[in-house]
Amino acid sequence: MTYQIHSSERIHHSANRAEFITCLTEILPAQSVLTEIEELKPYECDGLPAYTQVPWVVVLPETTEQIQSIMKLCHQQGVPVVARGAGTGLSGGALPLSNGVLLSLVRLNRILKLDIANRTACLQPGVRNVTISQAVEQYGLFYAPDPSSQIACTIGGNVAENSGGVHCLKYGLTVHNLLKITLVTADGALLSLGGEGLDGPGYDLLALLTGSEGMLGIAVEITVKLTPIPEAVNLLLAVFGDIEQAGEAVAGIIAAGIIPAGLEMMDNATIRAAENFVKVGYPVDAAAILLCELDGARVTVNAETHRVEQLLVEYGASEIRLAVDSGEQQKMWAGRKAAFPAIGQISPDYYCMDGTIPRKQLGAVLKHISELSVQSGLAVANVFHAGDGNLHPLILYDANVPGELEKAEQLGFDILVYCVKAGGTITGEHGVGVEKINAMCVQFSAAELEQFHRVKAAFDPAGILNPGKAIPTLNRCAEFGAMHVHADVRHSHLDRF
Amino acid sequence: MTDLSSQFQQQIREAVENENPVNLVGGNSKSFYGREARGDSMHVAGNKGIIDYEPTELVVTVRNGTALHELESVLAEQGQMLGFEPPCYQNSATVGGAIAAGLSGSRRPFSGAVRDYVLGCKLINGYADILSFGGTAMKNVAGYDLSRLMVGSMGSLGLILETSLRVVPMHEMESTWCQEVKSDQVIGVMSAMLQKPLPISGLYYDGARLFYRLYGTADAIAQSANTLGGEEYASHDQLWSDLNHQKSDFFQDKTPLWRISVAPATEQLPLSGQCVLDWGGALRWLKTDEPAEQVFQTVADVGGHATLFREGKRDEIIFQPLPPDLMQIQQRLKQAFDPMSVFNLGRMYPEF
Numbered sequence: 001m002t003y004q005i006h007s008s009e010r011i012h013h014s015a016n017r018a019e020f021i022t023c024l025t026e027i028l029p030a031q032s033v034l035t036e037i038e039e040l041k042p043y044e045c046d047g048l049p050a051y052t053q054v055p056w057v058v059v060l061p062e063t064t065e066q067i068q069s070i071m072k073l074c075h076q077q078g079v080p081v082v083a084r085g086a087g088t089g090l091s092g093g094a095l096p097l098s099n100g101v102l103l104s105l106v107r108l109n110r111i112l113k114l115d116i117a118n119r120t121a122c123l124q125p126g127v128r129n130v131t132i133s134q135a136v137e138q139y140g141l142f143y144a145p146d147p148s149s150q151i152a153c154t155i156g157g158n159v160a161e162n163s164g165g166v167h168c169l170k171y172g173l174t175v176h177n178l179l180k181i182t183l184v185t186a187d188g189a190l191l192s193l194g195g196e197g198l199d200g201p202g203y204d205l206l207a208l209l210t211g212s213e214g215m216l217g218i219a220v221e222i223t224v225k226l227t228p229i230p231e232a233v234n235l236l237l238a239v240f241g242d243i244e245q246a247g248e249a250v251a252g253i254i255a256a257g258i259i260p261a262g263l264e265m266m267d268n269a270t271i272r273a274a275e276n277f278v279k280v281g282y283p284v285d286a287a288a289i290l291l292c293e294l295d296g297a298r299v300t301v302n303a304e305t306h307r308v309e310q311l312l313v314e315y316g317a318s319e320i321r322l323a324v325d326s327g328e329q330q331k332m333w334a335g336r337k338a339a340f341p342a343i344g345q346i347s348p349d350y351y352c353m354d355g356t357i358p359r360k361q362l363g364a365v366l367k368h369i370s371e372l373s374v375q376s377g378l379a380v381a382n383v384f385h386a387g388d389g390n391l392h393p394l395i396l397y398d399a400n401v402p403g404e405l406e407k408a409e410q411l412g413f414d415i416l417v418y419c420v421k422a423g424g425t426i427t428g429e430h431g432v433g434v435e436k437i438n439a440m441c442v443q444f445s446a447a448e449l450e451q452f453h454r455v456k457a458a459f460d461p462a463g464i465l466n467p468g469k470a471i472p473t474l475n476r477c478a479e480f481g482a483m484h485v486h487a488d489v490r491h492s493h494l495d496r497f
Numbered sequence: 498m499t500d501l502s503s504q505f506q507q508q509i510r511e512a513v514e515n516e517n518p519v520n521l522v523g524g525n526s527k528s529f530y531g532r533e534a535r536g537d538s539m540h541v542a543g544n545k546g547i548i549d550y551e552p553t554e555l556v557v558t559v560r561n562g563t564a565l566h567e568l569e570s571v572l573a574e575q576g577q578m579l580g581f582e583p584p585c586y587q588n589s590a591t592v593g594g595a596i597a598a599g600l601s602g603s604r605r606p607f608s609g610a611v612r613d614y615v616l617g618c619k620l621i622n623g624y625a626d627i628l629s630f631g632g633t634a635m636k637n638v639a640g641y642d643l644s645r646l647m648v649g650s651m652g653s654l655g656l657i658l659e660t661s662l663r664v665v666p667m668h669e670m671e672s673t674w675c676q677e678v679k680s681d682q683v684i685g686v687m688s689a690m691l692q693k694p695l696p697i698s699g700l701y702y703d704g705a706r707l708f709y710r711l712y713g714t715a716d717a718i719a720q721s722a723n724t725l726g727g728e729e730y731a732s733h734d735q736l737w738s739d740l741n742h743q744k745s746d747f748f749q750d751k752t753p754l755w756r757i758s759v760a761p762a763t764e765q766l767p768l769s770g771q772c773v774l775d776w777g778g779a780l781r782w783l784k785t786d787e788p789a790e791q792v793f794q795t796v797a798d799v800g801g802h803a804t805l806f807r808e809g810k811r812d813e814i815i816f817q818p819l820p821p822d823l824m825q826i827q828q829r830l831k832q833a834f835d836p837m838s839v840f841n842l843g844r845m846y847p848e849f
Contacts, residue, residue: 117688117762140692162638173636175645176613189822196800197758198606198779199649201817202827202845204599207612207645211638228694251553257576257666297696297717356634358554388635389554428636436639443639447626451834452640458829471640 009468055096072188085157091433125156144171162211169387249315263387274335277342355419356428390428441477498546524589561593599649623835668712676727753809759801
């Protein structure tokens with residue numbers, strides 16, 4: 001459905017479209033400025049197809065200088081801009097504006113420099129995530145953050161969303177793997193954040209920019225840290241007849257002082273869908289499975305594998321499978337990595353949530369989700385980055401049935417509110433975008449939201465970068481009527497949620 | 498366990514109303530660091546205590562005045578630690594001070610910096626509002642990452658009341674090995690070591706000897722040591738503790754001491770004086786009488802940044818001068834948090 005931007009978040013301008021397009025064609029070749037409806041239509045949404053908006057105009061720059069000129073023009077005329085990478089984002093962060101420029105970064109797709117001695121790569125924002133690791137594999141290195149969309153998503157988008165992946169428990173998120181960003185600001189200037197070393201001078205703007213959803217600037221050069229490929233990798237699959245036992249096993253592994261490279265959980269609904277989709281031999285009767293990947297020096301990995309196997313048995317695993325060669329491991333991972341499309345095959349539509357909770361709350365949260373699911377009449381399948389408490393409930397619905405999308409949105413919102421109450425957050429890695437902007441009113445107080453707006457204004461006083469995303473206006477929150485429900489960690493054991 | 502947040506909020510409200518700047522003082526263990534802040538001292542170490550610690554969640558939430566060594570010993574009882582190995586120049590050092598200064602120890606290139614471990618914080622800004630950002634979750638992208646912005650801001654954006662930190666398990670075993678390496682070869686040697694998937698948790702060169710700390714099972718350590726060569730170094734803990742807490746002889750000097758952050762494989766800089774290399778070459782401690790401008794320029798030329806860490810002229814430029822655009826955005830950020838300029842004025846830069 002066409003998304004209606006909140007009136008308080010709309011940036012008004014009086015630029016004439018035809019004249020503005022003429023100005024753009026002075027900066028870019030005519031074929032890099034898209035203006036016809038059939039050219040604009042493919043950009044009407046990102047990875048969240050529930051909301052659409054045909055952009056005013058699309059530009060496809062190829063150089064930093066062109067981006068600077070575009071921003072100077074937009075700044076001068078007060079025209080808002082939405083930057084977009086591959087458009088795989090799941091929260092509508094790259095949803096266009098009816099009166100704004102959609103700035104696609106996919107043509108800036110070159111690896112600018114590989115510095116093996118310093119283990120870094122300098123990239124243009126349109127470089128796809130997976131190509132970084134492919135380019136440096138010959139040097140025994142890889143780029144650690146690996147979101148499931150890594151074959152398509154771009155590093156620029158990863159920076160904007162602070163993307164994670166199945167290995168971030170051990171190797172960190174995008175923010176932990178960045179060294180330097182060159183940024184085009186809202187008025188078209190260039191800023192260099194971070195440095196060639198492991199930190200930069202002054203305030204840590206590199207951390208601030210990471211995950212800022214394209215609202216503070218546009219990253220045009222990104223230097224990332226590369227990591228040596230571990231000597232050995234083992235992957236364990238453990239089968240549980242009870243999902244809470246699986247949750248306890250996760251806590252048990254962490255308590256034993258082991259940090260797996262990845263620790264993932266799938267519930268029965270997801271196991272069935274994944275098995276149906278990829279046929280890798282997942283146990284379809286299991287209440288839950290855990291995938292636990294261990295990597296490092298061969299002898300250490302073997303010792304840890306032994307220890308984890310013991311723990312899994314202690315915590316009630318009914319079966320444990322070990323994959324030591326990479327072919328078997330890929331097969332074992334395939335179902336997890338394809339979980340979303342697998343759900344897509346069993347349901348006409350699904351709505352993916354991204355709440356994060358303290359691991360110990362898993363049992364309570366899953367129980368509550370299942371109650372909410374019964375109440376709403378929509379099924380929910382759960383995929384869980386168990387190691388870091390990031391839960392992806394997938395709400396199954398059919399957009400063609402009148403009212404089901406609204407029901408799915410309401411159920412999603414109720415799940416997020418519960419995550420906040422349980423001491424968690426509304427988004428672990430997918431970003432707020434437009435999708436969770438109302439839920440921000442729940443998680444933050446007015447004073448906190450005002451602080452966010454002041455930070456935004458420090459970078460973009462006119463508010464032309466990605467307006468209406470990530471941070472709600474106080475007007476929106478007042479209208480929405482949400483009450484801010486800060487969790488109090490001191491009393492999180494109380495059964496009041 | 499004392500919660501002084503309301504009292505602090507009142508003090509800050511008055512400071513804002515009277516436009517009376519305050520100089521935040523925690524354990525006073527890093528008072529030598531940075532420029533001298535203008536304003537009356539406001540002592541904040543009384544707000545102390547561990548609010549919540551759940552070892553299996555790998556998260557601890559602490560008040561700013563909690564002594565760093567106390568927190569570390571509570572974590573150690575559970576076989577856990579702060580992964581960034583914070584320096585502790587005096588026993589009085591607090592967690593709030595460690596966050597505000599943003600300094601990390603020898604583990605930094607291998608397991609991350611202070612900011613990498615900050616999950617959330619509660620602070621008082623220059624509107625005297627108490628604000629919470631982030632939380633206790635490992636992953637959280639709701640709103641701008643203002644808790645990480647506080648790291649290294651030297652108290653100039655507000656008073657940190659509480660911080661939630663990710664903690665990590667201690668390694669099963671660690672030991673240190675040492676070999677003599679010529680100074681013109683050490684960069685290449687370290688770079689080669691760091692390109693291999695070895696279980697290294699510290700890599701330090703004292704000007705003549707290269708020390709590397711290995712972790713894991715006894716077998717894994719033995720195997721790596723065998724690959725890398727060198728002799729086991731007996732005073733293992735002492736070595737890293739003396740380096741991080743600046744207790745070794747190198748740091749007992751009245752010559753200006755510079756902290757230089759560069760790409761690790763950067764060749765020896767053309768600056769006179771004595772230099773040791775930590776972080777596999779990415780952090781260099783240099784004792785030199787070279788003029789500050791010379792140091793800043795030389796380091797800027799290789800894309801790094803320098804800080805006059807100890808001694809030298811404190812009322813002048815201490816931190817790497819910023820290009821005008823970057824300085825402007827930092828000033829605007831300062832304003833965004835502290836419009837009446839009450840927090841730690843001039844501690845980082847004379848401009849704010």
